[in-house]
Amino acid sequence: MPGIKDVAARAGVSVATVSRALNRHPSVSEDARSRVLAAVEELGYRPNAVARSLRTDQTRTLGLVISDVLNPYFTELARAVEEEARSLGYSVIIGNADERPDLQDHHIRTLRDRRIDGLLVSPTDGGTPLLLDTARAGTPVVFVDRWIPGADDVDVPVVRSDGRDAVRELVAHLHRLGHRRLAIIAGPAATTTGSERVEAFREALAAHGLELPDAYIGQGDFQAESGRRATERFLDLSEPPEAVFAADNLMALGALDAVRSRGLRVPHDIALAAFDDIPWFVHTDPPVTAIAQPTGELGRAAVRALVDRIEGRAARSVTLPARLVVRRSCGEGREGGGTPPENGPRPGNGTEPQKRSNP
Amino acid sequence: MPGIKDVAARAGVSVATVSRALNRHPSVSEDARSRVLAAVEELGYRPNAVARSLRTDQTRTLGLVISDVLNPYFTELARAVEEEARSLGYSVIIGNADERPDLQDHHIRTLRDRRIDGLLVSPTDGGTPLLLDTARAGTPVVFVDRWIPGADDVDVPVVRSDGRDAVRELVAHLHRLGHRRLAIIAGPAATTTGSERVEAFREALAAHGLELPDAYIGQGDFQAESGRRATERFLDLSEPPEAVFAADNLMALGALDAVRSRGLRVPHDIALAAFDDIPWFVHTDPPVTAIAQPTGELGRAAVRALVDRIEGRAARSVTLPARLVVRRSCGEGREGGGTPPENGPRPGNGTEPQKRSNP
DNA sequence: CCTCCTTGTGGAAACGTTTACACGGTTGAT
């Protein structure tokens, strides 16, 4: 593979001139520039990013550590992140933490070793000091989706969506359909999304004069299997809930499994709703009512915030609203008013062509 | 961030000794080693991977270019790849080509600039010379899932799964259920998986004395939208097919959409099957019959082949069998014999707890 | 004509590692 020296020799100039020509440095003659460009073309020269990074102390690479690649929510996030980063001239290295703190640390460490310019993290459960230490050590860090509470002494912007209103809407929806005993399958308490969603749910219930007994809080870990277990426990109760709200899509999947393997049916025997909307929810049996985050926008905003920081500009936290998408998994009843405006009119409810960002 | 010099100073040795101590070079005294280790610990020193790569001319990084991150099949593949790579001491940089040749080239170029040690590609449509040039230039390359035919002059192992038998089984299944007019939604002709699956389907039909008329071959691009369009065209035919086989899961999703938006029902009005099984197929309405690839094993085998090549060992192509998973989307009829042995007995067919690799 | 600035260029240092080579000291064989 040819180096800059080869180009210089071929163009009859020094390596310094080649470098300048390639980096659009102003003071290089038209003549030299064109000879260099020609030589580059002929040799098929490509600058060695490793050497360049060593010298300039920047890799133009972002690290993205997410909690679970298999979760469609994160995969959509990752896609948006990569897209936005690319448009800003950065590459992205993805690390999959699989909801495991040790894996998360592994990736953070590897990414730091690689001298990435900035880190985008959706932190898992588990109090690992490494992440915050990284931020303290000066690496630009931005949290996306979830965040770590102890990050007060170092300023790490958080890009996330606020589901409070949507949860309120959901509870109103359930209430209107006659459901009174509402349960939730929570995420790990240590994750912000885990605890926040429970709180929002509890508050929304309170607004209707309902309580959230401990027995109606299932402990999950954002994985399908935990959703199944929690649901089974609910169903074993002497007074099982009439509706279950899963704090993420995978746990909703598990819940669906559990309900079905008992020979019960959604929403006839029990209602189901989920946080995080995904394309597949349109096609499940029944289509499931979900709270949709503006995932793509979240990813893009996060990248912009991170790059702002990297390039020395100020970056602020961003919170975008989530919205409720009503389908059929909570019952169809006499949903009178146009509460959810986005799909009131259409008759074939729940089967709207799902927009995918890639036509 | 401390460098090797700082460690050397602190430990009272030369940088060479530090380097040797850290790389388990045999000839370094116990005394020196422990002092170095102590200094490393105290300073929180981590070797700069960039500098190391420049010197050693290896990055211990693999590139993975896949055609669509949003496709659960590829995301599962990516996950397996990362896992296996990590266990072998490599990192993975993922590039999402989104089925676009230009994006694929972009990623290949970027990855080469980064001097990755090897490249894992599931090539998109489109005759880009860059990929094969990369292989010719000496970068170890392994194809996974799909491959490029023109790769004869340079030896690039192919790790994929063979769906021929499974397609035969599927056609037999459809035939037994009484379907005679069978259609397929193909992938891009330029991708091997695109054309191969059509061929396998055609052959299987022939074995039953059936033909595959051109009108029953829909041209798709592995994206949901194309599956919808193809299906609509099928349904507009004066004699629409009785069964549709989608060459990937996303197009099956689109087909499901199309059928439903016409007010028709699967499998009552039309049967549906897909290549690539994914967890969600258990929960769609109806659960869809699919051909399952050993995705994880594919990813792992591909990494092993690539690393073998990187480390100078020989690497051979691998072909693993796919298998049919019968659910309800083709009709339940009088499926008498135990053709698909793996789910004959269970009564609540199609709702088997889906195994996910992460409990 | 001298000075001063501008413009284009090249030499060489620097980035943080690994590693070839050299060297001094100890050991073991002769």
Added chain:
DNA sequence: ATCAACCGTGTAAACGTTTCCACAAGGAGG
């Protein structure tokens, strides 16, 4: 006692860039 072999260590070169500095040539202003 001499020599070879070996062990642990340090010095310095190298990897492929970017960039600081110096410098030559040329033009403008005095």
